[in-house]
Amino acid sequence: MDIYKTLEEYAHSLGLSMHVASTDIEFSESRLREWIRNGYHADMEWMTQNTPLRIHPHTIFRNTQSILVFSLSYAQNIPKRRGKIALYSLGRDYHKVLKHKLQKIVSYIHSMGEEAISYVDTAPIMEKCIASTSGAGWIGKSSLTISEQYGAVFFLGEIFTSLxxxxxxxxxxxxxxxxxxCIEACPTQAILPNRTIDARTCISYLTIEHKGSIPMKYRKLIHDLLYGCDKCSVACIYNPIKEIPIDPDFSPRTYPDVRDILYLTQESFTSVFAGSAIHRIGLSQLQRNACIVLGNIGTPDDIPALQHIQTTSESPILHEHAQWGIDMIRGR
Ligand code: SF4
Ligand code: SF4
Known part of the structure; x- marks a missing residue:
């Protein structure tokens, strides 16, 4: 059996699909620079660094002969709860789940005497562009990678290898x-023409990456989105209609109601969220998001929780967001 088939079968046994990108790919530097010049990267400064690696991805690992691209579905129903959590974060942190699978393939390649390294959303490479040159999907109008098999609801990971x-x-x-x-589903019109996202206005960025105060003009638009946003991905017409078995690690965990998040201590936050992607943003940022959600969908019964934050937290940002939540509830 040829090496492609052997690796593909191994990937399938781990629940992954595999495609292979050529190493002579090169991406448009001018497009990347224009995106940054327009400020669409918001305050994600790392996007402005390592441009040569982003343009010539094979140079990230010496002796790269092939770039293996792996897809892993997370398609499932959206659970009903106050304070929505994006589908991709309902279970165990996908970085850990996918990395663990890729490491098994890396070990297998090592056993053949070849070199290999895996990346899951951590390297300065343009993985959506790499995926599209490998045939794993195409870059949709939402700027997400879209696949006929998985729609818009799957993770990508790569292995760079000397094989x-x-x-x-x-x-x-x-x-x-x-x-x-996807464009119509976006609450903040963050999807621009030419498959471009303005991160400054994207709710995923605002609730996950952005550390400071959430600008007033987006607070009502965030509505009940507690962590992330997947309105553009769940709207994709290519999402699978038939259920695809997903990794049990992605099954939804039980998280507290949005009001109870305001009562979490650092210790209880860690015990509830450790191992999930949500844990990465920290308690204070999650509570900031919870204040906005309660401001949009809360009832007078939620006001004591918002006041609790004002009496227990030292963060001026949290105080202001809690007050905004209280004012919004009282104003209804
Ligand atoms: S994640 Fe949400 S806010 Fe961001 S582009 Fe998609 S729909 Fe718009
Ligand atoms: S929703 Fe439609 S336009 Fe948007 S990525 Fe999917 S297929 Fe493309």
Missing amino acids: NVAPSKPLTSDKCGFCTQ
Whole structure:
């Protein structure tokens, strides 16, 4: 059996799909620079660094002969709860789940005497561009990678290896056609023409990456989104209709109601959220988001929780967000 088939079968046994990108790919530096010049990266300064690696991804690992691209579905129903958590964060942190699987493939490649390294959303590479050249999907109007098999609800990870594996065929046509579902689903109009996202206005960025105060103009638009936003991904017309078995690690965990998040201590926060992607943003930022959600959907019964934050937290940002939440509830 050729090496492509052997690796593909091993990937399948781990619940992954595999594609292979060629190493002679090179991405548009001017497009990346224009995105940064327009400020669409918000305060994610790391996006302005390592440009040569982003343009020539194979240079990240010496002796790269092939870039293996892996896809892992997380398609599942959205559980009903006060304070929505994006689908990709309902279970165990996907960085850990996917990395663990990729490490098994890396070990297998090492056992053949070859070199390999895996990345899951951690390296300065443009993984959506790499995925699209490998045939794992295409970059949709939402700027997400879209696959006919998994729609918009899957994770990507890569292995750079000295093993020589024949590249798979990239998709040749744009399959979005006249569809604009993702653009219409976006509450903040963060999806710009030319498959570009303005991170400054994207709720995923605002609730996860952004550390400071949430600008007033986005607070009502955030509505009940406690952590992340997946309105554009769940709107994709290519999302699978039939259920795809997903890794049990992605099954939704039981998280506290949005009001109870305001009563968490550092210790209880860690015990509830350790191992999830939500844990990465820290208690204070999650409570900031909870104040906004309660301001939008809360009732007078939630006011004591918001006042609790004002009496227990030393963060001026939390005080102000809690007051905004109280004012919004009283104003209804
Ligand atoms: S994640 Fe949400 S806010 Fe960001 S582009 Fe998608 S729909 Fe818009
Ligand atoms: S919702 Fe439609 S336009 Fe948006 S990425 Fe999916 S297919 Fe493309």
